[in-house]
Structure formats: C-alpha cells, structure tokens
Amino acid sequence: MENNINHVGVIGLGVMGASLAQNFASKNHNVAVYNRSWDKTQSLIDKGVSGISGYQDLVDFVGSLESPRKIILLVKSGDPVDKTIETLLPMLSEKDIVVDMGNSNWKDTERRYNEYAGKIRFVGCGVSGGEEGALHGPSIMPGGEKDAVDELLPLLQKISAKDFNGNPCVTNVGIGSAGHFVKMVHNGIEYAIMQGIVEVYDILRSFDLGTGQIAEIFRKVDYGNIQSYLLDITINILETQDKVDGGYLLEKVVEEAKAKGTGGWTAQSAIEFGVATPSISAAVIARIMSARNQSYVTDKLIDDLKEMRTTKLTEPEIEAMITPIFRTLEMVYLSSYLQGLDLIKQVGDEKNYQIDMSEVTRIWQGGCIIRSQMLTMLDLFWEEDKIKSHKVLYEIKKDIAYIRMLHGKSHTPKPVLNATYDYFQSIFAGRLPSNLIQAQRDYFGAHTYRKVGEKGDHTGGWNQ
Numbered sequence: 001m002e003n004n005i006n007h008v009g010v011i012g013l014g015v016m017g018a019s020l021a022q023n024f025a026s027k028n029h030n031v032a033v034y035n036r037s038w039d040k041t042q043s044l045i046d047k048g049v050s051g052i053s054g055y056q057d058l059v060d061f062v063g064s065l066e067s068p069r070k071i072i073l074l075v076k077s078g079d080p081v082d083k084t085i086e087t088l089l090p091m092l093s094e095k096d097i098v099v100d101m102g103n104s105n106w107k108d109t110e111r112r113y114n115e116y117a118g119k120i121r122f123v124g125c126g127v128s129g130g131e132e133g134a135l136h137g138p139s140i141m142p143g144g145e146k147d148a149v150d151e152l153l154p155l156l157q158k159i160s161a162k163d164f165n166g167n168p169c170v171t172n173v174g175i176g177s178a179g180h181f182v183k184m185v186h187n188g189i190e191y192a193i194m195q196g197i198v199e200v201y202d203i204l205r206s207f208d209l210g211t212g213q214i215a216e217i218f219r220k221v222d223y224g225n226i227q228s229y230l231l232d233i234t235i236n237i238l239e240t241q242d243k244v245d246g247g248y249l250l251e252k253v254v255e256e257a258k259a260k261g262t263g264g265w266t267a268q269s270a271i272e273f274g275v276a277t278p279s280i281s282a283a284v285i286a287r288i289m290s291a292r293n294q295s296y297v298t299d300k301l302i303d304d305l306k307e308m309r310t311t312k313l314t315e316p317e318i319e320a321m322i323t324p325i326f327r328t329l330e331m332v333y334l335s336s337y338l339q340g341l342d343l344i345k346q347v348g349d350e351k352n353y354q355i356d357m358s359e360v361t362r363i364w365q366g367g368c369i370i371r372s373q374m375l376t377m378l379d380l381f382w383e384e385d386k387i388k389s390h391k392v393l394y395e396i397k398k399d400i401a402y403i404r405m406l407h408g409k410s411h412t413p414k415p416v417l418n419a420t421y422d423y424f425q426s427i428f429a430g431r432l433p434s435n436l437i438q439a440q441r442d443y444f445g446a447h448t449y450r451k452v453g454e455k456g457d458h459t460g461g462w463n464q
C-alpha cells in the first residue's frame with residue numbers, strides 16, 4: 001500500500017458514489033474508492049478511469065489518503081451512515097473531514113454533528129442532480145463546521161455544476177445540519193413542481209388529447225421563467241416510444257408514484273416549525289393517494305365515475321388553454337420555491353444556520369433537479385420587504401384566475417393546483433376568517449382573543 005497518494009476517498013459505490021468518484025477523477029484528483037461489497041468496486045475499476053484506486057480493506061483505503069483526510073460517504077441513509085462512521089472513527093483523527101453526501105434526515109445530521117465533534121470534522125452535505133449530475137456536475141449543499149466546509153470548497157467547486165454566470169453551484173450553506181436541511185427542502189420543492197406538472201398532464205388527458213399532443217403543448221410552455229429541467233424531461237418522457245412493443249412508453253407505466261421520504265420530511269418540518277407549505281404538503285399527500293389503498297373505493301365505483309373525467313375540447317379551445325397552462329405552471333413553480341425558501345429562512349433563523357438565501361437560489365441554478373430560469377429572480381425576494389412589492393407577485397394576483405379556468409374545465413384531481421391557488425389567495429386576501437376560529441376556541445376552551453385596536457387578552461362574552 002502506498003500512503004498519502006489520494007486526495008479524496010469515496011465510500012459507497014452505488015449510482016451516486018461511482019459517478020461522483022469518476023467526476024473527481026476527471027478533474028485530476030486521485031480518488032480512493034471503497035464499497036461494502038467488492039463487486040461494485042470491481043466494476044468501477046473495470047471502467048479503467050485513470051486516477052481511481054479501489055481498496056478491499058478500509059484500513060488501506062484510509063491509509064492511502066493525504067492528511068487531513070477527506071472522506072465522502074454515499075451509502076444508504078440511516079443506520080448505514082452511523083455504522084460506516086463508527087467503523088472509520090478509530091482510523092481517523094480530529095482534523096479529518098467526513099462528508100455525508102447521502103439524503104440523510106437533517107435531524108440525524110444534527111445528532112452526528114454533535115456526536116462526532118472533537119473526533120472528526122463532520123459535514124452533512126446535500127447533492128442534487130441524480131446520476132448524470134453526479135457524473136458531470138451536481139448542485140452541492142455542504143453544511144457543518146465553517147472551517148471544514150471552507151476547506152472542502154475548492155475540491156467541490158471543481159466537480160460541481162455551474163450557475164447562469166458560470167460560477168460553481170456549491171457554497172458553504174451554513175452551520176450544523178444546514179446542508180441537509182436545504183437539500184431536504186430542495187426535494188420538497190421538487191415534489192410540488194413535479195406534481196403540478198402531472199396535474200396539468202392529467203387535465204390535458206381528460207380533454208381526450210393523446211400523449212404526443214400533450215408533449216406539443218408542454219413544448220409551447222417550456223420558456224421564460226419556467227424553462228426548466230423538470231419540464232424538459234417531461235417533454236422527453238411524453239415523446240418516448242416503447243422500443244420493444246411500440247406506442248408511447250408512458251402509457252404503459254403503472255399509475256403509482258413512490259417516495260423515499262424527503263418530501264414527507266419537508267412537510268413534517270414545515271408543520272413542526274409553523275411554516276405554511278401547502279403546495280409541497282399536497283404533493284406529498286398526492287403520492288400517498290397514488291397507492292390507491294383507500295379500502296372503500298371499489299373498481300366498480302371507479303368505472304361508474306369514469307365518464308365524468310372526459311371533456312372533449314375543440315382545437316381553438318385547446319389553443320386557448322396554452323396561456324392558462326403557462327400561467328398556472330408559473331404559479332406552481334413560484335409557490336413551490338417561495339414555500340420552500342420561506343421554510344429554509346424561518347428554520348435557518350431559528351436554528352442559527354447563518355444561511356445566505358441568495359446563495360441557496362444561486363446554487364440551484366445548475367445541476368440540480370429543480371433548476372429553472374425562475375431562480376434568477378428569486379434572490380430579489382430576500383431583501384427586506386421585497387416579497388411584498390416584487391412585480392411578479394402583482395402579476396400572479398392578476399393571473400390567479402387562470403388556475404380556475406383550467407380547473408373549471410376538467411374533473412381531474414388537482415391537489416397542488418388547488419393548494420397553490422389557495423396559497424396565493426390567502427396571501428392576497430388581506431382578511432382571513434381567523435377571528436371566528438379564535439372565537440370558537442375561546443367559546444369552548446377559554447383560549448382568549450384579542451380585540452381590534454386594543455391591548456391585552458379577553459375571554460368570554462359570547463351568547464350561551
């Protein structure tokens with residue numbers, strides 16, 4: 001074994017780890033790789049990528065790294081992360097940096113950050129972009145001890161995607177679990193935008209349009225603020241023919257969407273910290289509903305109600321839908337980002353993450369799943385009070401009726417479109433009927449209420 005020859009080590013050579021190791025190597029880094037089972041290490045070695053050295057023994061792997069060691073974990077989140085770090089600890093020193101790049105729950109990251117303090121420098125780091133991103137340039141969200149993250153940045157800058165100005169899509173996100181918190185919210189936003197897109201697809205299906213025609217409509221709206229990765233891949237998916245049996249491949253896919261948990265964690269965190277994220281929460285619930293495990297719904301009932309789902313439209317009527325679809329999607333993108341960023345801002349302030357919000361929107365401009373043109377304008381929201389005056393919100397106020405136009409014409413379920421509509425309605429309403437809620441609470445539970453223009457709490461005074 002040769003000592004100190006590798007600049008960085010990667011543990012976990014699944015989809016993400018193997019791609020990231022190749023990305024490091026392509027940027028002239030010597031990379032040590034290790035996987036629990038040898039077969040994945042062997043297949044990476046077989047690719048013959050120069051700069052990658054595979055190790056069968058963790059001691060040799062650690063010994064091959066230059067000091068302070070930088071070790072990236074891309075193993076399954078949860079217990080495997082703890083187990084891997086526990087195994088590594090006796091071989092490492094307090095200056096070594098261990099970076100968990102998996103989709104770990106930020107609460108686990110917070111625990112690990114405290115648990116490993118003084119033993120190693122632990123960094124919880126989100127990464128987005130899937131296999132392609134990991135290979136050619138992901139968006140990277142590291143958080144933890146400031147010095148450790150700053151020390152990592154030059155390495156991560158080389159492998160990351162680039163923003164709209166050509167700068168690396170990586171930043172020191174903040175203290176403690178900030179990196180994984182931001183990545184979790186990124187995924188929550190991803191859930192909402194994806195669900196918003198598929199609800200528009202469902203509306204179009206209900207107008208008896210074919211998959212190819214729907215692809216053409218999405219092509220017409222993939223511009224301006226919402227020109228984005230998720231719309232691009234949606235068009236590609238809609239246009240894909242089944243290479244084996246012909247016909248559109250999508251039409252053969254079972255209508256059930258799975259989830260790995262990050263969307264649910266976002267919705268849970270929003271409720272825990274009292275931040276409203278209705279579009280994100282609705283998207284999480286839509287995935288649960290897609291399992292169709294409501295025991296009271298029978299196939300017969302679904303068949304009986306089927307005819308309600310189709311509304312035939314004429315060509316001019318379809319053409320007239322383009323603007324409402326564009327505006328509706330624009331509202332879905334904006335509400336998803338705003339809700340997610342609001343959550344990051346409020347939790348960040350409470351936990352003292354010290355997050356620069358404009359950096360968050362900047363590092364999402366390239367490489368990640370939720371990249372879109374809209375991100376260029378979002379940092380404007382983070383100056384004091386800008387959120388109230390930004391012209392896009394005024395436009396949304398004008399355009400909000402477009403969601404209703406789409407809604408009125410079809411009978412498909414639209415959890416995210418409805419939540420988005422209600423989110424903006426609640427913001428613009430000026431008045432909310434919460435006076436009556438508080439009165440009800442006081443009536444049955446003496447929870448007190450405040451009177452307009454008066455100081456202090458009141459209770460009672462209601463007719464019995």
Ligand code: NDP
Pocket residue numbers: 011012013014015016017035036037040074075076077079080083084101102103104127128129130131
């Ligand atoms: P894969 O399923 O492709 O690989 C999982 C890896 O974890 C394998 O190397 C596996 O080793 C290792 N592993 C599983 N259990 C253990 C264990 N108990 N001890 C040690 N190693 C273990 O996963 P991905 O590469 O897709 O994902 C890795 C991480 O990155 C996850 O946290 C995931 O959520 C996250 N992520 C994934 C993205 C994606 O698009 N796929 C995007 C962003 C983040 P073995 O071969 O021995 O089973």
